[in-house]
Amino acid sequence: MKSNGRVLLLVGSARRPRSTSESLGTYLLEGLRKRGFETETLIIPKIFGSDEARNALLAATDRSDILLLAFPLYVDSPPALVIKGMELINRHRHAGQELKSQRLLVIVNCGFPEAQHNNTAIAICRRFSQEAGLDWAGGLSLGGGAAISGRPLVKMGGMVRNVIRSLDLASDALAEGNPIPREAVDLMSKPLIPSWVYMLLGALGWKRQAKRFGTRKKLSDRPY
Amino acid sequence: MKAVVLNGSEKGTSILDGAYKSILDELTALGWDVESFMLHDMKIHHCLGCFGCWVKTPGICVIDDAGRDIVKKVIRSDLSVFLTPVTFGGYSSELKKALDRIICLISPFFKKINGEVHHKHRYDRYPRMMYVGVLPRADAESERIFNTLADRNALNIRPPAHASGVIINNQSKKEIREDIQTLLRMVEVEK
Numbered sequence: 001m002k003s004n005g006r007v008l009l010l011v012g013s014a015r016r017p018r019s020t021s022e023s024l025g026t027y028l029l030e031g032l033r034k035r036g037f038e039t040e041t042l043i044i045p046k047i048f049g050s051d052e053a054r055n056a057l058l059a060a061t062d063r064s065d066i067l068l069l070a071f072p073l074y075v076d077s078p079p080a081l082v083i084k085g086m087e088l089i090n091r092h093r094h095a096g097q098e099l100k101s102q103r104l105l106v107i108v109n110c111g112f113p114e115a116q117h118n119n120t121a122i123a124i125c126r127r128f129s130q131e132a133g134l135d136w137a138g139g140l141s142l143g144g145g146a147a148i149s150g151r152p153l154v155k156m157g158g159m160v161r162n163v164i165r166s167l168d169l170a171s172d173a174l175a176e177g178n179p180i181p182r183e184a185v186d187l188m189s190k191p192l193i194p195s196w197v198y199m200l201l202g203a204l205g206w207k208r209q210a211k212r213f214g215t216r217k218k219l220s221d222r223p224y
Numbered sequence: 225m226k227a228v229v230l231n232g233s234e235k236g237t238s239i240l241d242g243a244y245k246s247i248l249d250e251l252t253a254l255g256w257d258v259e260s261f262m263l264h265d266m267k268i269h270h271c272l273g274c275f276g277c278w279v280k281t282p283g284i285c286v287i288d289d290a291g292r293d294i295v296k297k298v299i300r301s302d303l304s305v306f307l308t309p310v311t312f313g314g315y316s317s318e319l320k321k322a323l324d325r326i327i328c329l330i331s332p333f334f335k336k337i338n339g340e341v342h343h344k345h346r347y348d349r350y351p352r353m354m355y356v357g358v359l360p361r362a363d364a365e366s367e368r369i370f371n372t373l374a375d376r377n378a379l380n381i382r383p384p385a386h387a388s389g390v391i392i393n394n395q396s397k398k399e400i401r402e403d404i405q406t407l408l409r410m411v412e413v414e415k
Binding site for chain 1: 234272273275278280281282295296299311314317320321327331341346347365366369376377380
């Protein structure tokens, strides 16, 4: 099969193997592979351990036509290592060489049920694409990412039907050289479950985890 | 009154120097006890996203490094100042590596605020927070994103007062000082 180009998935989560970012990015990457793209994945938290790994990031970036950046929301913005990666790529792209035409698609997920918490992170990524001379293909924003918690989307049934439809639409658009459509953005931002259910399950989940560590009665401690 | 200043400059750069000096000078002149941290000189591990600080060692990050010390300094301060080169509209990776670690200051449990879900407070009191960004040149879009990000941070931490502002690198010392004084007034800092 003739290659339509090369796609690099950058996963910005340190929570492997339970990374929702990786679940979302991998599904989209697989969709693009089926549409004739060559694919590659790098885990950002692994990149900053050595100069060799950093150089590998830049080399992988250089040989890609599409960059997919998938990360969890940390304190209303991309995690520190994702920002570090963006700083590195930006410097590299302005280091005297001719800028290769590349597209950037971003997928952000957060631990709040509402996807709108990700808006500022998406705006930061869009600004990055402008400063680095990348073509902005769009940003997909998911709330309640903990409900996926690293599971493969194809094994999750109806709860993620809008997520899958969104990523399929994104694959189609990228394969045709278009920005992702509004419908894909809207589908991804639909709540996975009602917010009151999410809050209830979240509270139960924290207590269950705390029980394992014997900290159930200490969850509201104020050590400082 | 104690102030903590986190300097998120990139090693080998000087873009924050004017704002940094002005913040330290103004707070000192107002009689504040100021402790500042040059983050690029500190070994601070990135947040693992493990939520250990919520369920395993509640309120304390599982990583025992300078990042843990900074969190303690921040919550025990009366004013925390976050200084950064505006980076794609947001914070630099140097400032963010410290900020990502402060989630242990809030509770894992949720509450609704104005119809939106946020985390509950862990502590009864939080410091006032001031976010100062520096841009090499005027850039309205980056400035808008920066101020929105600071407002979103404040909505999640809900400090008693917060302010944010962007300084342009070519401003005079006098202009920088006036901007810092304005921000300090906005967070109700007085002698």
